[in-house]
Amino acid sequence: xxxxxxxxxxxxxxxxxxxxxxxxxxxxxxxxxxxxxxxxxxxxxxxxxxxxxxxxxxxxxxxxxxxxx
Numbered sequence: 001x002x003x004x005x006x007x008x009x010x011x012x013x014x015x016x017x018x019x020x021x022x023x024x025x026x027x028x029x030x031x032x033x034x035x036x037x038x039x040x041x042x043x044x045x046x047x048x049x050x051x052x053x054x055x056x057x058x059x060x061x062x063x064x065x066x067x068x069x
Contacts, residue, residue, distance in 0.1 A: 004043075006042050006056075006060070008020065009040070009068070010064060010065040017035040017036065017037040020035045021035040021042075023059055023063045024042060024059065027055070028051060031046060032044070032045045044056060
């Protein structure tokens with residue numbers, strides 16, 4: 001299990017962070033994603049045998065946000 005903390009750009013409200021959390025937690029291979037609006041970040045635990053960091057970033061981008069390491 002790997003862990004990563006990504007900075008998230010584009011979240012403006014609690015609804016944004018809630019939606020992004022649902023998107024991330026529904027990805028195959030993501031064990032847990034905790035999204036913080038206040039800190040503009042997402043802490044993600046994932047199984048690198050099922051999903052890689054680029055795929056996680058792509059899911060974030062597809063949801064309308066931008067991810068940075």
